[in-house]
Amino acid sequence: MDFCNGNSGGGEKKHQKGNVLRDFILAYKTLGIVFGGLVTSPLYVYPSMNLESPKEEDYLGIYSIMFWTLTLIGVVKYVCIALNADDHGEGGTFALYSLLCRHTNIGILPAKGVNFEEDRSLSNHSLITEKPSKLGKMLERSMTARRLLLFIAMLGMCMLIGDGILTPAISVLSAVDGLRGPFPSVSKSTVEALSAAILIILFLLQKFGTSRVSFLFSPIMASWTFTTPIIGIYSIFRYYPGIFKSLSPYYIVHFFLRNGRKGWQLLAGTVLCITGAEAMFADLGHFNKRSIQMAFIFSIYPSLVLTYAGQTAYLIKNLDEHSDGFYKFVPGPVYWPMFIIATLAAIVASQSLISATFSVIKQSVVMDYFPRVKVVHTSQNKEGEVYSPETNYVLMILCVAVILVFGDGKDIGNAFGVVVILVMFITTILLSLVMIIIWRTPLVFAGLYFFSFSILEGAYVSAVFTKFLEGGWLPFAVSIILASVMFGWYYGREKKIEFEMTNKITLESLAVFLSRPEIRRVPGLCFFYSNIQDGLTPILGHYIKNMRSLHKVTIFTTFRYLMVARVAPDERILIRKLGLDGVYGCTIQYGYADSLNPEGDDFVTQVVNSLRTHIEKNSDLQSPPSVKDEVSQLEEANSVGVVHVRGKTRFHTGKETSWFDRILLGFYEFLHSNCRSALPAMGIPLQQRMEIGMLYTA
Structure with a gap:
């Protein structure tokens, strides 16, 4: 009596557990789907920064910030901790909220018809602790806290949808902008029009599903992931062999002491180096934890570290060329092959976020958080492969509008930074609650996690808010509209249930x-x-x-x-x-x-x-x-x-x-x-x- 494919999702992961070779092959496949936004970040990180007369010490400090951000947030937070907080194989803020709702009676949506005590008996539920924690009891008693938690979860979903609008725009625009290097006569409007055309074609192809072209994703992203660090190594030896001395936190301290308020504001650009880390967690339902960890640790992380090191080494010897920090550091003989690979990688990155947006909308509709839209399964073998026509065309219009209205990649980068760090901050809050309520982590360690990442991500949040008027307002506008739709729908459904129960x-x-x-x-x-x-x-x-x-x-x-x-x-x-x-x-x-x-x-x-x-x-x-x-x-x-x-x-x-x-x-x-x-x-x-x-x- 199963209406869906019983071999998808969690069942597949159980079958693959312990098979290192299969995990390695699956890790290769994840390159094309999970890390799209993350691996294309070298295209737009440096161009998104508003650097004025930078010096060698500035670049060393910026690289040190990016390295430790990638290490602490990417490796420690997501790979080592967050990936363990799955809900039967599913990840993301919604899965964290689901875990909390199932282990404590904090759900406030009667329209879902959930009987908390009865739900505990379902066989596919996690082990429920016998005695609720003190924090769990407090949440159960406070309706204000429960509503705040629901709002946080909704905001996380809205921000992820905003990510689906901004990632295609900034990735494709940054890649196509490479035409202006060899051809200075190519105007900015031409780049914008070509980027918009590529995205329109990409959105029009969504109805056919990703299965028909997904076999190309991994080779494209593998080519990008393995060629950019090679160029990075070349640039390191040619321009600045001592670049890795900047791994010392001394350069971060010196950077902020030297630049003060301006250095703090530059965090709004450096945060883009970790774009896509949340998608790595949210896409956990498509792959098993081990494959994602292997792909990140052995491929994505070293690739990004070496690529950013190479870019920084080049910029130290060419201080004022940061406005095109990626293409300028690419050697002339391989410029056009890298342009092609970069453009294809940007398209794959866009596809990964578009697909993730479809999945989020589908989950919201199924849970009755969102008005019903058409959801089509484009693959008989992959349950997570869905397509929503209404969502697709709204995303297409918004992506093209972002490119044409905010043609400057810096403004899009400011908006992108807001989405990236707020979703991560929401994950930190929810994951801290999971650690205390479900995992029963000692308060010392849970507090250490929460305060460490709250301070780190809080610094980024404060920095991106300084760019609110320079494009940062866009994701808030989108999120407010989406949250209004979700809340209006929820309120109406709740009132209906209230009348029916009475x-x-x-x-x-x-x-x-x-x-x-x-x-x-x-x-x-x-x-x-x-x-x-x-x-x-x-x-x-x-x-x-x-x-x-x-x-x-x-x-x-x-x-x-x-x-x-x-x-x-x-x-x-x-x-x-x-x-x-x-x-x-x-x-x-x-x-x-x-x-x-x-x-x-x-x-x-x-x-x-x-x-x-x-x-x-x-x-x-x-x-x-x-x-x-x-x-x-x-x-x-x-x-x-x-x-x-x-x-x-x-x-x-x-x-x-x-x-x-x-x-x-x-x-x-x-x-x-x-x-x-x-x-x-x-x-x-x-x-x-x-x-x-x-x-x-x-």
Whole structure:
């Protein structure tokens, strides 16, 4: 009864555990998908800095800052710590929030239909500690803290989507800008137009999925990863062999003492050296932890260290050429091959963030945090490979607009820096909570982690905020819009659940309804969809009063999205008898990384088979003839015809409704009327669908 590919995600990782050769091969593949934004960062780090009359000591200090940032954040924080905080193979801020919600009762979204105590019994949940920690108890008691935690998780998701807008723009623009080196006559507007054209073509190809071209990703990124450090080594020996003396923290201290406030502001540019580290954690669901660690430690990290060392060595001997810090340090004979590789690498980096954005939107829709948009699985073998047409074209418009409006790579870099460091800072906060509440790390070590990285990332946060008016406002504008959409949708869904729980139909009330002489039981099988499990939706009473009938076999169906990555196949469809003839309850459970793509008859067949199995398994509670009659009634109803009934509700706002509710519920109604219906997303034929309208009082 599994609606998704059971061999994807976590199962694959378990199968590969311990196989070093397979991990090595998988590590090679990760080069093309996981580290896109990170490995292309040498294209735009130095050009994004606003350096004025730099000296040798400045470059040594900047390289020392970049080296220790890569080491502390990239290696220590992400590779050694964060990659261990997976939620059944899934990573990212959403997975951290999921872990916290499952180990403490801090979820505040009743629309998800989550029963915390019941969820603890699911087999694919992590081991729950018997006694909640003091911090966990405090979070459970404080609604303000729980809402703040939800806001932080939402902000992390919004910022990651912003990353999907800025990474393609800055990566492709920086790569194509290499044309202006050999051809000074090429104008800036020409570079922008060509970059925009490349991105438009890339977005138009998204509907075909990445599988058709993904075999090219790894060779492209491997070529980039292995050629840039070679050029770096060449530049080190030619221009400044003593560059690695700057690894001493002395040069960082000297840099800030010499430059003061200006040196602090330059952190807004150096932070770009660690772009893509969060994607390394967020893409954990596509690869196993060991493969990502191997790829980073043995390939990406040394490549970046040597590439930045080579760039810095060149700039020390050519102090004022930092505006094109990458292409200027490339030797003339290999300039054009490197231009081609850089452009292709930028395209792959863009693809990796676009795909990650699709995944984030899909997870948000599945968890009911975001209005429903179309999500298409472009691969039958890879569950994580999804495509959303609406998301794709909005991203395309925004990416092209960023290039055309903020054509200066420095302004895009300022906006990019805000996204990069805020997502990392959010990860630090959530990971600290995971360490204390779930891992039970001693407070001394958890505090050391939190304060160390809070100080480091806090310094970067304060620096990027100085660039707010110089492009840094863009990700905030995007995040505010996305957060408003998410909160408006959440608020409307919460209000609906609140009304339904207050006015729900109990089984006793349903029995009274069905006992009335004017109510008939008509032939056929009916799937009646509801958002609540403890009781029945009030739309049912509205339906029976007006239709004066109910199908002989009626299955009240609830889709239950759990705060877990994936639900085991044998726990996917839960059937229960409701004590009335021909009336059953069905709960279909999904995690945020599961594929919600049952289709029409296949969906009906799986539920009917589950119901038949449930009836036969509980035959000891009934006489054999009764079981046979019940199964016969089910098969007869299925053969007569199937109808899927869902409510189409709207809020009625009167004079007594507060202005706050009028605004938010009006916004929700706008979103709801323009989003996709839940049933077509399941592939249910049009002729089998029925919608029952009802007004809810706000």
